[in-house]
Amino acid sequence: MRLLLVEDDVAIQGFLKRALVESGYQVDTANNARAGELKALEGIHDAFVIDLGLPDMDGLDLIVRCRAQGISAPVLILSARRSVDERVRGLEQGGDDYLTKPFALAELLARLRNLLRRSSAPQNDSVRLQAADLQLDLVRHEARRGDHLLQLTPQEFSLLEYLCRNAGRVVTRTMILDHVWRMQIDPATNVVDVHIYRLRSKVDHNSPTPLIHTIRGVGYVLKHA
Amino acid sequence: MPKFLQATAAWRISIWTTVAFALGTALAFSIVYFLVANAIQDRSDAWLSGEAEVLARVSADTPRDHLYNRIIGEVAELATQELPDERNERGQRLNSVFFLESDPNNNASPLWVGPGSVDTFLKAIQQTKLVPGIPESIEVEGWPTTFRVVTRNENGRMIYLGLSGRGARHLLRTLTGRFLILWGSTVLMGFLISYMSAHRTLLRVQRITDTVARIGSEDLGERLPQPVNSDEISRLAKTFNHMLDRIQSSVNELRSVTDAVAHDLKSPLTSIRGALESVLSSEPSEKWRDSIGDAIEGVDRLLSALDTTLDVAEAQAGALRLDRSTVELSAAVKQLVDLYQPAMDERQHKLVVDLEDHVVVDADWGLLNRVLSNLIENEIAHLPVGCQITIRLRSREGSAMLVIEDNGPGFPPDISTRAFERFVRGKHSHGHGLGLAFVDAVVRAHGGTAKISGSPGGGAVVTLSLPAIVLHPA
Numbered sequence: 001m002r003l004l005l006v007e008d009d010v011a012i013q014g015f016l017k018r019a020l021v022e023s024g025y026q027v028d029t030a031n032n033a034r035a036g037e038l039k040a041l042e043g044i045h046d047a048f049v050i051d052l053g054l055p056d057m058d059g060l061d062l063i064v065r066c067r068a069q070g071i072s073a074p075v076l077i078l079s080a081r082r083s084v085d086e087r088v089r090g091l092e093q094g095g096d097d098y099l100t101k102p103f104a105l106a107e108l109l110a111r112l113r114n115l116l117r118r119s120s121a122p123q124n125d126s127v128r129l130q131a132a133d134l135q136l137d138l139v140r141h142e143a144r145r146g147d148h149l150l151q152l153t154p155q156e157f158s159l160l161e162y163l164c165r166n167a168g169r170v171v172t173r174t175m176i177l178d179h180v181w182r183m184q185i186d187p188a189t190n191v192v193d194v195h196i197y198r199l200r201s202k203v204d205h206n207s208p209t210p211l212i213h214t215i216r217g218v219g220y221v222l223k224h225a
Numbered sequence: 226m227p228k229f230l231q232a233t234a235a236w237r238i239s240i241w242t243t244v245a246f247a248l249g250t251a252l253a254f255s256i257v258y259f260l261v262a263n264a265i266q267d268r269s270d271a272w273l274s275g276e277a278e279v280l281a282r283v284s285a286d287t288p289r290d291h292l293y294n295r296i297i298g299e300v301a302e303l304a305t306q307e308l309p310d311e312r313n314e315r316g317q318r319l320n321s322v323f324f325l326e327s328d329p330n331n332n333a334s335p336l337w338v339g340p341g342s343v344d345t346f347l348k349a350i351q352q353t354k355l356v357p358g359i360p361e362s363i364e365v366e367g368w369p370t371t372f373r374v375v376t377r378n379e380n381g382r383m384i385y386l387g388l389s390g391r392g393a394r395h396l397l398r399t400l401t402g403r404f405l406i407l408w409g410s411t412v413l414m415g416f417l418i419s420y421m422s423a424h425r426t427l428l429r430v431q432r433i434t435d436t437v438a439r440i441g442s443e444d445l446g447e448r449l450p451q452p453v454n455s456d457e458i459s460r461l462a463k464t465f466n467h468m469l470d471r472i473q474s475s476v477n478e479l480r481s482v483t484d485a486v487a488h489d490l491k492s493p494l495t496s497i498r499g500a501l502e503s504v505l506s507s508e509p510s511e512k513w514r515d516s517i518g519d520a521i522e523g524v525d526r527l528l529s530a531l532d533t534t535l536d537v538a539e540a541q542a543g544a545l546r547l548d549r550s551t552v553e554l555s556a557a558v559k560q561l562v563d564l565y566q567p568a569m570d571e572r573q574h575k576l577v578v579d580l581e582d583h584v585v586v587d588a589d590w591g592l593l594n595r596v597l598s599n600l601i602e603n604e605i606a607h608l609p610v611g612c613q614i615t616i617r618l619r620s621r622e623g624s625a626m627l628v629i630e631d632n633g634p635g636f637p638p639d640i641s642t643r644a645f646e647r648f649v650r651g652k653h654s655h656g657h658g659l660g661l662a663f664v665d666a667v668v669r670a671h672g673g674t675a676k677i678s679g680s681p682g683g684g685a686v687v688t689l690s691l692p693a694i695v696l697h698p699a
Contacts, residue, residue, distance in 0.1 A: 011496030015503050022506065053488060080488040080495075085546060102495035102528055105502045155563060181564050184591050185598045186529050188660075189605050194567040216518025217525075218505060 001116060002026040002044055006036035007051040019105050033057035040066050045073055047115055052079040060093050067094040074115035106170040106219055131167040132224040134211055136160065145203060156199050163212065163222040172219035196220055235427045239420035247412045254404050261400060265393040270360040273375040276304045277386040280324065281377045284384065294336050297326065301338040321389040328382045341367065350385055370394050429458045437465055445473040476544040483535045490531060498524045533659040540666030547589040547670060551694060554618055554625055555580040557593060565601050573611040580618040584625045585694045592667050599660045600629050600687055608633040625693040632684040636677060645675065
């Protein structure tokens with residue numbers, strides 16, 4: 001997978017490139033819209049990450065120009081602007097997803113994965129999820145750890161399903177609130193952590209190998225060992 | 226009077242102009258009536274005096290023989306028919322004239338020409354003090370109207386000539402009747418015209434009000450249509466447009482300032498956060514992991530405070546962008562309760578939820594969620610372990626009332642009056658003091674109110690009131 005990252009802030013460009021490369025992408029970078037457009041027109045990228053506040057041109061205009069020239073790869077917009085209108089305009093003018101600065105790397109990676117999956121062949125949604133010895137039956141809403149049936153509330157099941165779908169990848173509290181509760185709030189209390197503790201006490205109870213891990217400052221990950 | 230009419234200025238204006246108009250025309254009519262009545266009386270007095278003089282002359286010239294009564298009677302009869310023919314609709318003569326000649330020194334029966342019996346008239350004449358030569362009105366028993374009487378003293382013989390006021394009364398009644406019909410229709414027409422014109426004029430004011438209300442709550446770029454003439458209402462529209470220009474430019478300025486602040490502070494924070502996160506992903510040793518985690522959490526708190534400050538600043542200046550949709554409040558609250566229930570259990574708080582269904586508001590769902598989560602988090606953060614929290618939702622007279630009440634220690638007295646101001650927080654609070662300021666600003670931006678008070682048991686009560694959408698049961 002080859003990405004084009006158009007971002008004028010050198011520091012942000014630097015850590016983003018490092019993180020993306022670490023996640024296994026090939027990454028080209030551009031510091032301004034002109035350079036970005038030239039590279040985009042090569043037509044070799046699977047996705048774009050474009051900052052809106054570029055020095056020579058608005059990122060939205062860059063997207064419009066690329067779309068006009070037949071570039072169809074998905075675009076993830078980054079912006080420090082707070083406005084809701086801006087988000088709507090970005091998505092209307094050819095952006096595929098929108099992420100407001102500051103963002104967690106985990107969230108950027110998750111959104112990018114989503115975009116790339118959407119643009120490739122649609123995956124058939126399976127009715128079963130499996131991670132290590134954890135099995136989820138999405139039709140019957142049943143979760144098993146080994147042979148042991150877990151007694152989960154519907155909410156806990158949704159939470160576990162979300163962790164399981166992202167098994168091996170870090171999810172942030174914001175992502176959990178957004179996907180499991182459909183809420184864009186920024187809690188000051190440990191409300192998400194309490195849910196995770198409860199889930200963990202059921203999933204990892206009496207098991208020598210815990211599955212749900214806390215990554216301090218970032219979020220949670222479901223992984224084996 | 227129906228309530229909706231009382232409420233319109235057009236109704237009041239037209240009522241008052243109509244009353245003034247009606248009183249003025251009624252006054253004008255009474256003056257005319259008075260003048261006409263006087264003219265009629267003058268005319269009949271002149272006629273009576275003239276006829277009485279003729280009769281007196283005839284009486285003086287006629288010898289007192291057996292023909293005297295007949296001659297005088299016929300002359301008097303002729304005189305009565307000389308009157309202008311005043312008849313009513315049924316053709317009856319309206320004027321009744323009488324002639325009476327009596328000699329107080331001579332007890333001979335008086336000479337009488339006229340309707341009815343002489344005695345009643347004689348009695349009426351004797352009761353009234355009549356001065357010769359001056360017309361006087363007398364009342365006669367059995368007659369509905371007064372008689373106008375002229376007296377002459379011909380060498381001791383008294384001559385009375387009387388004319389009934391029936392004709393005059395009929396004329397005046399006809400005049401009054403016609404006036405009342407004309408007056409009624411003119412007043413009604415005047416009322417309609419003044420109501421219509423006031424209504425049309427005030428409709429323009431109403432349009433301005435509606436437009437300005439819509440502009441205020443939605444799009445500041447919209448303007449009132451540029452008026453063609455320059456009357457008071459057009460000047461009102463122009464003034465509003467100028468005011469909107471000023472508001473829009475200051476709102477735009479504030480937005481560009483907050484965007485600039487957001488951009489300038491967030492870009493470096495984003496790279497700090499990103500750098501820390503990439504270090505974490507390179508799996509550092511245990512002792513670094515915790516410090517880096519702490520650093521990231523610190524950055525997050527800083528960013529959250531920054532965002533909320535900018536939101537509060539925008540909301541207080543009326544520059545918050547609302548993405549409105551219909552929100553069923555009970556559903557929104559239930560969702561948050563689901564999210565926060567475990568955190569409540571953790572602190573051994575008892576949560577009582579008492580929600581009325583079908584309370585719908587037109588609101589920004591995302592902002593409303595943040596407001597409600599802010600309030601619930603306040604409870605979790607500030608209450609001692611083991612309290613009871615009650616969330617109540619009711620609809621009252623077009624408002625949705627959401628009450629969050631606890632049985633904790635209540636708001637500290639030093640902040641209870643300023644709790645909605647920015648950066649005001651209790652001594653033992655760990656928050657940034659923006660939560661309630663944000664709640665207040667967002668609720669106001671939605672056209673509602675937020676207030677805090679104490680419960681009878683000493684706990685804290687936060688009451689939000691939002692304009693509700695009235696649902697018509699299908």
